[in-house]
Amino acid sequence: MKKVGTKSKILDAAQDCVQRVGANAMSYQDISDAVGIQKASIHYHFPTKERLIEALIDRYSERFFSLVQSIVESELSPETKLRRYGLLFEAMLSEGERGKVCLCGILGAELATMSPVATDNIRRFFRENEKRLAEILDEGRREGAFKFEGDSRSMATLVFSLLEGAMLVVRADEGTQRFGAIMRQMIKLVCP
Amino acid sequence: MKKVGTKSKILDAAQDCVQRVGANAMSYQDISDAVGIQKASIHYHFPTKERLIEALIDRYSERFFSLVQSIVESELSPETKLRRYGLLFEAMLSEGERGKVCLCGILGAELATMSPVATDNIRRFFRENEKRLAEILDEGRREGAFKFEGDSRSMATLVFSLLEGAMLVVRADEGTQRFGAIMRQMIKLVCP
DNA sequence: GTCTATATAGAGATAGAC
DNA sequence: GTCTATCTCTATATAGAC
Numbered sequence: 355m356k357k358v359g360t361k362s363k364i365l366d367a368a369q370d371c372v373q374r375v376g377a378n379a380m381s382y383q384d385i386s387d388a389v390g391i392q393k394a395s396i397h398y399h400f401p402t403k404e405r406l407i408e409a410l411i412d413r414y415s416e417r418f419f420s421l422v423q424s425i426v427e428s429e430l431s432p433e434t435k436l437r438r439y440g441l442l443f444e445a446m447l448s449e450g451e452r453g454k455v456c457l458c459g460i461l462g463a464e465l466a467t468m469s470p471v472a473t474d475n476i477r478r479f480f481r482e483n484e485k486r487l488a489e490i491l492d493e494g495r496r497e498g499a500f501k502f503e504g505d506s507r508s509m510a511t512l513v514f515s516l517l518e519g520a521m522l523v524v525r526a527d528e529g530t531q532r533f534g535a536i537m538r539q540m541i542k543l544v545c546p
Numbered sequence: 547m548k549k550v551g552t553k554s555k556i557l558d559a560a561q562d563c564v565q566r567v568g569a570n571a572m573s574y575q576d577i578s579d580a581v582g583i584q585k586a587s588i589h590y591h592f593p594t595k596e597r598l599i600e601a602l603i604d605r606y607s608e609r610f611f612s613l614v615q616s617i618v619e620s621e622l623s624p625e626t627k628l629r630r631y632g633l634l635f636e637a638m639l640s641e642g643e644r645g646k647v648c649l650c651g652i653l654g655a656e657l658a659t660m661s662p663v664a665t666d667n668i669r670r671f672f673r674e675n676e677k678r679l680a681e682i683l684d685e686g687r688r689e690g691a692f693k694f695e696g697d698s699r700s701m702a703t704l705v706f707s708l709l710e711g712a713m714l715v716v717r718a719d720e721g722t723q724r725f726g727a728i729m730r731q732m733i734k735l736v737c738p
Numbered sequence: 739g740t741c742t743a744t745a746t747a748g749a750g751a752t753a754g755a756c
Numbered sequence: 757g758t759c760t761a762t763c764t765c766t767a768t769a770t771a772g773a774c
Contacts, residue, residue, distance in 0.1 A: 374658050379656065463651075464571065465714075466571070467571045481719075508730075511715070515715045516704060516707055519706075519711020519712065522710060526654055526672055527672070535700055538700075
């Protein structure tokens with residue numbers, strides 16, 4: 355049994371809110387309502403909104419890469435790894451009423467209003483994802499499971515952009531199943 | 547010589563701002579500064595911010611589809627059509643200091659805070675783009691210029707998501723040239 | 739049409755009691 | 757650690773003079 359402190363609850367509520375409406379539309383009042391704590395109390399844990407957002411990115415990145423790493427290091431086939439990777443994103447779209455998108459994806463859209471530290475870490479999230487994806491794609495191509503032209507890093511950037519973009523585009527149609535269709539189409543493109 | 551009225555100047559300033567920072571971070575003060583008009587005067591032309599955003603989407607969609615239509619109806623090769631289509635997005639990234647992204651792309655990220663009318667029209671923008679893109683892809687496949695599995699509509703959704711996502715991802719790296727790399731990689735995937 | 743002045747609401751943040 | 761109370765700033769929006 356892991357104790358869930360207030361700090362963690364604040365992060366949970368803030369993350370949920372940001373993934374739905376974005377950082378600029380998320381307010382301390384929203385967190386206050388969700389956690390059942392006064393607005394002022396939030397400042398005890400996170401002095402400013404900027405630091406709260408930065409903490410959000412850190413925790414999200416850590417958790418996400420932990421999941422990605424377990425996929426990359428598994429004994430699954432490259433194709434299954436790619437599918438599982440895509441499912442990490444697809445799962446977010448299914449959460450709750452209208453679905454969430456990737457935290458760093460939505461913050462990427464709001465990048466111009468982020469702090470320098472946040473900007474750096476969002477950029478790092480993008481790059482690290484591309485790196486892991488490139489590993490999967492590269493392994494798959496060497497084994498003959500995948501077939502594509504060009505270097506695997508470019509291909510990884512393409513796939514990552516595709517997934518981040520698909521979350522936003524598909525959400526406008528309230529269609530989680532459309533994300534799956536895009537995933538399958540992507541798999542068709544790289545499987546010989 | 548076309549007369550450029552205040553209403554048009556307001557839309558220009560607002561669009562520029564939204565494409566850089568998003569609708570939630572764009573304020574009447576920003577427009578006031580850019581146009582050289584008082585905040586209150588903006589309300590004469592657009593009674594509320596919601597209507598201003600809706601007008602923004604309408605004008606942007608109309609202009610964008612006019613450009614897309616001229617590509618679709620041209621005598622260019624399917625591959626060149628696809629390239630030209632991608633260049634419409636790439637051109638935005640090159641505008642000004644840190645570049646802009648697609649208006650409807652960034653509003654798609656902020657979708658949960660948009661008015662119902664705006665939401666509908668952003669969704670329509672996505673669907674219409676996919677439709678035109680599907681025409682290009684379908685024509686290319688029939689001619690043998692493109693080669694891909696599945697239906698052209700799924701492929702169109704994939705390509706559109708890819709371009710919208712790439713704008714956001716690439717901007718974090720201040721790399722316009724990376725967008726071109728993704729475009730080339732995408733072309734490689736569909737050209738036999 | 740554009741201005742000045744103002745209304746009203748909400749944001750993030752701080753001080754100090756408990 | 758959390759509360760109440762309050763501050764300051766900025767946002768959108770309105771009223772009425774010019």
